Amino acid sequence: MARHPTLDLPPEEVHHYEDISEVPWDIQNYWAQRYKIFSKYDEGVWLTDDAWFGVTPEPVANKIADHLAAAAPPGRSVLVDAFAGAGGNSIAFALSGKWKRVYAIEKNPAVLQCAKHNAEIYGVADKITWFQGDCFEIIQTHLMDLAPYSVLFASPPWGGPGYRSDKVFNLRTMEPYSLAKLYNEYALFTEYIALYLPRTSDVKQLAKVVKDGQKATVQHYCMEGASKALCIYYGAWNVE
Numbered sequence: 504m505a506r507h508p509t510l511d512l513p514p515e516e517v518h519h520y521e522d523i524s525e526v527p528w529d530i531q532n533y534w535a536q537r538y539k540i541f542s543k544y545d546e547g548v549w550l551t552d553d554a555w556f557g558v559t560p561e562p563v564a565n566k567i568a569d570h571l572a573a574a575a576p577p578g579r580s581v582l583v584d585a586f587a588g589a590g591g592n593s594i595a596f597a598l599s600g601k602w603k604r605v606y607a608i609e610k611n612p613a614v615l616q617c618a619k620h621n622a623e624i625y626g627v628a629d630k631i632t633w634f635q636g637d638c639f640e641i642i643q644t645h646l647m648d649l650a651p652y653s654v655l656f657a658s659p660p661w662g663g664p665g666y667r668s669d670k671v672f673n674l675r676t677m678e679p680y681s682l683a684k685l686y687n688e689y690a691l692f693t694e695y696i697a698l699y700l701p702r703t704s705d706v707k708q709l710a711k712v713v714k715d716g717q718k719a720t721v722q723h724y725c726m727e728g729a730s731k732a733l734c735i736y737y738g739a740w741n742v743e
């Protein structure tokens with residue numbers, strides 16, 4: 504398959520591994536799923552080693568993008584992706600054609616370069632406005648004017664792949680941001696919040712931040728018969 508032509512060179516910590524012998528052992532199981540993660544992997548997808556385990560696999564990202572497009576109320580035409588990572592979700596949101604604009608925020612400059620590069624491969628880089636920095640600050644300083652038109656999606660760090668060792672995942676001690684921190688900050692921006700969290704998340708803790716009379720819906724997203732993760736939709740989303 505033809506490599507995507509690109510003029511930019513990757514930063515040192517960014518790789519496009521072509522053979523398993525190049526891949527660090529702790530991400531080899533993710534590399535084995537590379538075409539599920541990015542179907543256009545061979546066109547030259549970039550990732551940092553740490554970005555591998557945080558990417559939403561493409562079929563899941565596309566399904567979430569479909570759900571958000573269908574569930575957003577009229578008048579909400581802007582989507583903010585608070586933790587863009589290597590771009591999996593932002594690309595799917597842009598490809599959905601639903602949003603006037605996708606705003607993608609990523610703290611790590613090298614990972615942001617991956618996201619921009621990967622969005623080029625998928626032909627949607629110009630549909631996304633990119634920000635490098637802390638999502639809470641960027642929202643406050645650059646995006647508040649868009650609040651009345653916005654929905655927010657966040658796929659935050661879960662403290663690494665070690666999340667799997669907990670039978671029930673504690674959202675109160677999630678690192679570096681707890682569920683309460685994420686929810687309280689984002690609620691200052693929009694009432695339409697979708698969070699991508701571990702499949703084993705403590706459901707009682709998910710419910711705890713819901714105000715009386717407010718709705719919240721949990722959707723599991725599965726691949727090959729197993730839940731990969733869940734999304735909690737806070738607010739009056741029209742979730743079927």
Ligand code: MGP
Nearest residue numbers: 556557558559560658659660661662663664667731732
């Ligand atoms: P996983 O449980 O590490 O892999 O991640 P998998 O393939 O389900 O392993 P298995 O052996 O248990 O089957 C499952 C999915 O969770 C990944 O594809 C990512 O979408 C997501 N994911 C994993 N981590 C550690 C994170 C994270 O820290 N943040 C976010 N946002 N997503 C993550």
